[in-house]
Amino acid sequence: MKYLFFDLCIAILAGVFVCFVIFPMTALFTTTSLAELSNQLISSQVLSAVIISFETSIIVVVLSLFLGIPVAYLLAVKDFKGKVILDTLVDLPITIPPLVSGLALLIILGGNSRLGSMLCSNGIEIIFSKKGIIIAQLFVSSPFLIKSAREAFESINKNISHASLVLGASQFYTFKKIMLPLAKNGIYAGMVMTWARALGEFGATAMVAGCIPFKTQTMTVGIYQNVMSGELSVSIAIALILTLFSFTLLVIFKSRFKRQFAV
Template structure:
């Protein structure tokens, strides 16, 4: 082995060790954080807390609202993803940027904007109050806040999945006289299925973990608008770490199992 090759191999070994070292630090950090959560309570105490009305109510509200978000996001967000993926028009970059705003905007700012819109003196707020449609401090407020924050994750993922479909397939379908709806149903949907499902999983996980915007719009009313994340905050601030730990445990398990199951099921098609 020449001195130059030996030196290059030594540099490569050092670089690989350097990368591996920091990768290990990163994942050890994640494991230690999760391990600290799981070891703060016994299984007996955890089972007792899961049967308590506070914990059960928070889980029930979070599941109800997040599943509604998934359905709303699919039916309202898929047309947006399709439009942004396949249509070229002036102002497309502006719409793409607007889609990113709820993702990068602090949830408390999003919640404040929604609170002003639906709970202030705006025309929409007055109109909704006149017809008796109350949003502030209700489950409807939770759904609106979660939809605003979580839906862009689905739209962006679905859009990228649709954009990855070879354009010649879509063009061939149009050349053969197929309608846009037929092309969408027979070509676009099947080929972008993995991306769409990935976006829905991300949206569900984001909705389940939403706190700031939900707290601003729906408040922290136990048994009515107290989601799992709000319950974790309220219980921990009141000193009840047993309840907050139980809820955090369930929330973490939900997120981990759903993401792991999806990745295993669609690992060869993950987008």
């Protein structure tokens, strides 16, 4: 009985949080009719936004793996001068507003900068293109994979990698055959969070790639544009797709893949 009051308080606070999440989601699902929702889901504008978002976000996840895992490994197992600075730079895209990230990318990649003009002269268009979407999404979402993979690498017993090296294995073999398999759970988690963050990115994407329908209009950009223009039904359709996919992705990962790939 002496713990009843404490447990009751915890249950009430947890219930308030659950309501805080469920009520807005319920409102989103009940605002429009099923017939109108079905019409919007098969509209060319909605399908285009979905395709662009999934296409760019999948590329971002792949790029994050190639660029992020080496950074995560470096931060986890190596000691070097400037490690704190590198660690801070990894966290920076998470802490600064996405609009600031987008502005910085727009300045360095725009036609007025040396890099931007050099890219344009070689026929590489970044601003107002899918390439701009990918760069913006990569900038803001890749730190999630790096942080998750780093924690996974740090959790591995150092004696395991030391034993591999003592037995004559190369650093690359140890990294490929021992470190990566043992860190796979953290890498998978980072991939999921990176994908979800890339799909949900708005500010930096809008700054760099603009809001051009059927060209650079991602799902989040489409939601904002249609709300501002009064097309609430289109925004709801896109929002439902994004919400259902994110929820399903997280549920599948939490309930299945963590058990399947458990160390």
